[in-house]
Structure formats: C-alpha cells, structure tokens
Amino acid sequence: xxxxxxxxxxxxxxxxxxxxxxxxxxxxxxxxxxxxxxxxxxxxxxxxxxxxxxxxxxxxxxxxxxxxxxxxxxxxxxxxxxxxxxxxxxxxxxxxxxxxxxxxxxxxxxxxxxxxxxxxxxxxxxxxxxxxxxxxxxxxxxxxxxxxxxxxxxxxxxxxxxxxxxxxxxxxxxxxxxxxxxxxxxxxxxxxxxxxxxxxxxxxxxxxxxxxxxxxxxxxxxxxxxxxxxxxxxxxxxxxxxxxxxxxxxxxxxxxxxxxxxxxxxxxxxxxxxxxxxxxxxxxxxxxxxxxxxxxxxxxxxxxxxxxxxxxxxxxxxxxxxxxxxxxxxxxxxxxxxxxxxxxxxxxxxxxxxxxxxxxxxxxxxxxxxxxxxxxxxxxxxxxxxxxxxxxxxxxxxxxxxxxxxxxxxxxx
Amino acid sequence: xxxxxxxxxxxxxxxxxxxxxxxxxxxxxxxxxxxxxxxxxxxxxxxxxxxxxxxxxxxxxxxxxxxxxxxxxxxxxxxxxxxxxxxxxxxxxxxxxxxxxxxxxxxxxxxxxxxxxxxxxxxxxxxxxxxxxxxxxxxxxxxxxxxxxxxxxxxxxxxxxxxxxxxxxxxxxxxxxxxxxxxxxxxxxxxxxxxxxxxxxxxxxxxxxxxxxxxxxxxxxxxxxxxxxxxxxxxxxxxxxxxxxxxxxxxxxxxxxxxxxxxxxxxxxxxxxxxxxxxxxxxxxxxxxxxxxxxxxxxxxxxxxxxxxxxxxxxxxxxxxxxxxxxxxxxxxxxxxxxxxxxxxxxxxxxxxxxxxxxxxxxxxxxxxxxxxxxxxxxxxxxxxxxxxxxxxxxxxxxxxxxxxxxxxxxxx
Numbered sequence: 116x117x118x119x120x121x122x123x124x125x126x127x128x129x130x131x132x133x134x135x136x137x138x139x140x141x142x143x144x145x146x147x148x149x150x151x152x153x154x155x156x157x158x159x160x161x162x163x164x165x166x167x168x169x170x171x172x173x174x175x176x177x178x179x180x181x182x183x184x185x186x187x188x189x190x191x192x193x194x195x196x197x198x199x200x201x202x203x204x205x206x207x208x209x210x211x212x213x214x215x216x217x218x219x220x221x222x223x224x225x226x227x228x229x230x231x232x233x234x235x236x237x238x239x240x241x242x243x244x245x246x247x248x249x250x251x252x253x254x255x256x257x258x259x260x261x262x263x264x265x266x267x268x269x270x271x272x273x274x275x276x277x278x279x280x281x282x283x284x285x286x287x288x289x290x291x292x293x294x295x296x297x298x299x300x301x302x303x304x305x306x307x308x309x310x311x312x313x314x315x316x317x318x319x320x321x322x323x324x325x326x327x328x329x330x331x332x333x334x335x336x337x338x339x340x341x342x343x344x345x346x347x348x349x350x351x352x353x354x355x356x357x358x359x360x361x362x363x364x365x366x367x368x369x370x371x372x373x374x375x376x377x378x379x380x381x382x383x384x385x386x387x388x389x390x391x392x393x394x395x396x397x398x399x400x401x402x403x404x405x406x407x408x409x410x411x412x413x414x415x416x417x418x419x420x421x422x423x424x425x426x427x428x429x430x431x432x433x434x435x436x437x438x439x440x441x442x443x444x445x446x447x448x449x450x451x452x453x454x455x456x457x458x459x460x461x462x463x464x465x466x467x468x469x470x471x472x473x474x475x476x477x478x479x480x481x482x483x484x485x486x487x488x489x490x491x492x493x494x495x496x497x498x499x500x501x502x503x504x505x506x507x508x509x510x511x512x513x514x515x516x517x518x519x520x521x522x523x524x525x526x527x528x
Numbered sequence: 529x530x531x532x533x534x535x536x537x538x539x540x541x542x543x544x545x546x547x548x549x550x551x552x553x554x555x556x557x558x559x560x561x562x563x564x565x566x567x568x569x570x571x572x573x574x575x576x577x578x579x580x581x582x583x584x585x586x587x588x589x590x591x592x593x594x595x596x597x598x599x600x601x602x603x604x605x606x607x608x609x610x611x612x613x614x615x616x617x618x619x620x621x622x623x624x625x626x627x628x629x630x631x632x633x634x635x636x637x638x639x640x641x642x643x644x645x646x647x648x649x650x651x652x653x654x655x656x657x658x659x660x661x662x663x664x665x666x667x668x669x670x671x672x673x674x675x676x677x678x679x680x681x682x683x684x685x686x687x688x689x690x691x692x693x694x695x696x697x698x699x700x701x702x703x704x705x706x707x708x709x710x711x712x713x714x715x716x717x718x719x720x721x722x723x724x725x726x727x728x729x730x731x732x733x734x735x736x737x738x739x740x741x742x743x744x745x746x747x748x749x750x751x752x753x754x755x756x757x758x759x760x761x762x763x764x765x766x767x768x769x770x771x772x773x774x775x776x777x778x779x780x781x782x783x784x785x786x787x788x789x790x791x792x793x794x795x796x797x798x799x800x801x802x803x804x805x806x807x808x809x810x811x812x813x814x815x816x817x818x819x820x821x822x823x824x825x826x827x828x829x830x831x832x833x834x835x836x837x838x839x840x841x842x843x844x845x846x847x848x849x850x851x852x853x854x855x856x857x858x859x860x861x862x863x864x865x866x867x868x869x870x871x872x873x874x875x876x877x878x879x880x881x882x883x884x885x886x887x888x889x890x891x892x893x894x895x896x897x898x899x900x901x902x903x904x905x906x907x908x909x910x911x912x913x914x915x916x917x918x919x920x921x922x923x924x925x926x927x928x929x930x931x932x933x934x935x936x937x938x939x940x941x
Contacts, residue, residue, distance in 0.1 A: 177866070178862060178865040178866045179864075179865040179866070179869075179870075179871050179873070180861050180862055180864065180865030180866075180871075180873045181865075181873070208858075210858065210862075211858060211861055211873070211886065211889065211891060212891070213874065213889055213890045213891075245858070246856075246857075246858025246859075246861070246862065247857065247858050247886070247891040248891075353862065354858075354861075354862050354865060431844070431932075431936070432936060435932075435933055435936035435937040436936070436937065438933065438937040439936070439937030441937065443659075444659075444660065445621070445623065445624060445658070445659025445660050445767075446659075448593050448624055448659070448767075449591060449593055449623075449659065449766065449767050451592075451593065452591040452592040452593030452594075452767060453590070453591045453592070453593075456592075457592075458592050458593075460592070460593045460594070460624065461626065473624065473660070476624065476626055477626045478624060478625070478626075478660040478661075514937075515933055515936075515937075516933060516937075517930040517933045517934065519844075519848075519933070520848055520851065520928055520929060520930045520932070520933060521930065523844070523845060523848035523849070523852070524848040524849065524851040524852030524854065524927075524928075524929075
C-alpha cells in the first residue's frame, strides 16, 4: 500500500518483511539463554544495536509498581541523551525484586556494554515474564556472548521477545520524496503471559531519520496514545510495559523538528507502524479468535472518546458476545454508560459494521442473522456515535474465549 | 450466630430461613408471566407489599445509561416520601427503550396499584433481563392477577427475580434488647445475565423498624458502599442496578435517627444483611467455583483502600490464577499498582490466608503447595497491606472459569 501525505509529495510505503533493523545502521540478534523453558526454536535474549549514537524517546507503564528495568531506563533517560543498544529478555520480568533487581538490571547493561564496546550508560534494558523472580545473571552473561548481530537480526529479535504471542509482530515503512528517504521499523510483543505471569506489552521502534530529541518524545507519545494505549486484551496493566524509539540520523536529513515540513509526515509514518503493531497485539490476545475495532465519534472531548472506546473494547460482556457472535448491542451501550464519559442516552447511535442497531437511543429493527454475520468476521467493527461533540477515538480488543481462561489459570509456578 | 453490639445490650441474630418478608407487615408473592423462557419452576414477576406506608431509601446504578424503571423510581422518590409496594420482573430489563419504555414502566405501576388498591405513586418498579426489548405489557397485566401475597412469599419473590443465579440469596436478622425488637430482611439477585444480557444486581430490603427517612438514606448508602459496591463479578455495571429499603415502622419503636442510641445498631444489622447478600452474589458469579475476599489495610484514604480491593477482586488475571490455584502474587501486586491508589512498592505486604508471600515489597520464600492449597478453599482470602495509612476495605469477587465464557457467549437473542 502506498500512502500519500496530504502536506508534501511524500510516499509512505510498507517494506516487505520489514522490521526493527530495516532502518540503516541498526543491527540485532538473539540467543537462547535458558531463561524461559526450552522449546525447539526458543529464544529469550535479544539485543538491538545502533552503529552510531541514537536519540531516544520512551513511554513506560503507568502502573505504580514498576519493574527494575523500567526504573533503570527511566533514570538513564533522564541523565543521558543518546543510546546505542537495548537488551531485552523474556521469561523473567525482574519485577517486585527490590534493590537486588535494580542491581541485576544494571549489571546486565554492563555485560551488553562490554560485549559491544560501548559505555553501559548507553544501554537500555527491558524484561517480560514471571514476577518476583530474580534475573538468572549467569545465563544472561553466557547468552549475550552467543548473540550474532546482523542487519537482518530484527526477525530474531522479534521472536526472542515473544511470550505467549502466537506470531511475531514487526513491520517497517519507507518514507520517500524529493530529498527525503528514511525508514521507520518496529517490533512488539503483546499482552500474552509467560508461565503464568504478566501481560506485558513491549514495543521497540527504530529510525534512521535524524529527529530532534524533543520532537521525538512528543511524536512517540502522540503515536502511543492513539495506538498501543488503545489496545486492551484483559484490562490488566503490566509492571513492565515499555515502548521506545531510537533515531540514529543515518538518513542524513536535517533533524526533524516540530516546525519542520517533515514533522507531520514523520508523525504519520510513526503512527502507521505503531498502529500495525498495536492491532497485531490485539488480534493475538490470549485465546483470541477475532480483532474488535471500536470506533467512537461525537464525543465532547478526546478523553471521553478514548474512555468510551477503551471501556467497550475491554468489557468482558462485549468480548464474550463477540465470541458467541451474539449481536448484543445492549452490552455496548451499557459499557459506554459506565465509562465515565459524558453522554445522553437518547442521542446514541450504535452500528455493527454498516448495520444500524440503535439510532438516537431507539432500538432499530435489524436482521439478527445479518448482525451475527458481521460478528463472524476476523475483524469486527463497531461504531458508536455519541452525537454530542467533535471528538473521535478508536480502540482495539479481541474476543474472550474459553482458551483465555485455560491459558491464564494454568498452574505453572 | 449471635452478635453483640458494642454500644448497647442488644443482640443481632440471623433468623432461620429469613428473608424479605420476615419483618412485620410485609407480604410478597410471585407468578410466571411468560417474560422469560419457561422452565419447570419458572417465576418472572414478583411483588412486595407493605400493609402500611413505608419510608424508603434507594441506591441506583451509576451507569449513565439508566433503564426506564430506574428513571421512574428516581423521579418517584424525589416527589414522594412513602411507598407501599415494589413490582419486579426478570426476563426484560426495559433498558434502552426510550420514552415508550418509561411509559411501560409507569403503566405497570398502575396495574400493581389497581390490584393492591393503593395509589400508583406508592409503587416502585425494577427490571432485569434483556436490553432493548419492550416490556410485554399484557403478560404483566395477566401475571399480576395471579400473584398471591403471603407472609412467607419472600422466598417466591427471591426466586422470581433470579436470572442466571444458581441459588436464591435471602436472609433476615432480628435485633432484640431492652425495649428493642425489630427485624431487617433482604433478598438480592446477582451479576448473572439473562439470555444473554445485563449483569444486573438488584437488592431489596425491608424492616419493621421505624426509621427517620434521612437516616435511612444515609444508612443504606453506607451499607451499600461497604457491601454491594465492593462486589465484582466482571467489572461491568448494569443499567438497572438497584438496592432499596422499605421501613414500615410496625415494630413501634420511636423512629431511629442519626443521634439515636439505636442508630449504630441499626447500621450494624443492616450491614450484616447486605454483607451476606453481597457475598452470596460474589460466590454465585457466573461460572464461579470460589469466593475471593480481598482485604486491604494501611491505605491513605478509604477511597484508595476501596480502589485497591476492587481492582484486585476484578482483575481477570487474579481471577484466572485463583481458578487455576496458582499462587501468583505478582498479579495481585500489579493490579494494586494500576488501581490508581497511592502506594509504594517497597512497603507492600501480600498474604494468601496467613501465608506471607511478599513483605515490604520483597518476595518471601514459601511452599507453593501450601499457597495453592489456600487457593483451593471455597473462600479464598488475600490480604494486602499498603503500610501507608489507616484505612481499610474489603472486596469480594469470584474466580474466572471457562464456564463464564460459555454462559456469556451463548447465542440467544
């Protein structure tokens, strides 16, 4: 697909088999370090490396309980402008591990720094897996030495950060135009638990564009608010959630700032990458068989629009109804009603696909078989118009199946 | 069990097979009116009647989408001090039915009033069932005439308001002491859906004590906040939730006011009735096999204590872990962390029963088999101490089983 920017003669094109190492100067690799249980193609330690200093921006979990790697990264980002590498492990969250956990996280940045010949301050870390268990330091020490960094290593990196994800989520876009040629790539792991712990979302993005550090921060925040933050699998927020972007400037462009002509193009391209990864996470929720997209229009504020969309997308009653292909629009309206957003019940419209089920708060006659058919799609779209204001939002979720319960009640600790 | 009040020489005793008609002067009955699907012992229309005018207080859903009976009752309570009867149907929620729905609700109060020979203004209504479908007026008209009101009719009333509840929830306490003898009875239906709609909670309470209307209102609010509002089955809030109490004064006591000696006794007794009903609702959640009790201590405010307790009790990850007897305390801490309450991760203690799993944010050594055993109890108690302040709260929930998904994804509309 080719997207044309409204503002400039610029193309945004998805790169076939693109990923986190598609932008110039990024290398990645992975190894099996014995942190998670052995499976035929198990990988649990991943390393991303930029051959030059990269500007960095990150968004972390809003959970008051923060895992050690989150605490370490937040400190490092305060003190340090540039980053060269990110070390990620799956199988152990290094959360609720106290002072020792922070020490462990710092030690692993030293290992990676030594291996790469860079200062430890330029290494970030991320973890996903079981809570309350310390990182197996020797395993990581041993594992890092076996990571071979390559320009195609993004695919390995992606596989190594997966937990109960059933498929890798990665993509990249190339942005080209007159005097413009840069790439944004990314990878993410979803709200799947590892035997049997936290539903952690990790997202890693890289670009060879030169981007002003302040703008990079705001652009990432804006992209995450519209994409990763609008995904809900089970409403639980992890202690380890992290989305970060590195920009190494190897594309040679003048740094993109808030007031650059390229700013909106960069934002648009970044949103596309994040959107694809976020939808991938929702569709691959534990036990999920279908992606649910909730479009909300006519809200009095962006906050209200997001509240309504997220509340519907995460309602267990809506999710089970979709699983059963039951056109139960009452559950959609009730979820909107408890979201905390301003609404008036005699103004609400509800659509499943293009089928109107509720108009100005009045139930409409509809063919139930037709409505059920819409719920059978791999991507189910529901639209709610509050008809109060000008604000819109979209949230993504998945259906709730028996399999979700089976995955999450498995006794494994 | 006998409870002794701290303040007076008064006993609070549960009455065997007690219920909503245990207090003097209350009559109830039920009929099958064909609103819900026929089953061998189906009842779907219930009527509660006080032989004298009763003071009334009620708490309604906080959902912005309110069912017609809620709107009608709220208006009636504003205009009217005294109530004589409550008509309740299951099988149809009369929600999202617009102006017609309100008219329908008003019409049914007329039917009941006519049958009872009282003014329609003294009749309240409540409904639970499918959203977006109008009340079958003829069925209700026909059904009311077949309701026989008796002093033992509370049991029938209870069965008639059930939807996917697997057992009736009803109880009554007698409060006796020097010059004191009154009864509080109650019944509730839980967060179960009817083919396949809203998880509505309805609670009805009655007492023969004379209670000042203002105090009755505050006492009910206080009791509901600590009991019904601390129950979570799936986090969805219904359009129809209603808890109300009638006080007909037939016990002949001087009206209990805020500053009466009996005020705290009345509050205590009311809380016991509500607590028993609320715990019954949690334990009978759809597909539930176990009751989960979350005790939170050491919070900086009552709001924070309730937030933490409710967030843990409604976390799908905690609920599935309990279902799988997996002592996954990390999920408990993570839920506390995202609750929005003030907390410091290096101060938190977590106990399953008496077993300490986390102390001052540091994981403790424990026997996993012992922890799992605690999770196998029919009533699972988890304690979280934030060690920050003086406030406490308790919330109740249930485990999340595959059966919940089956019940709620069944295609029936």
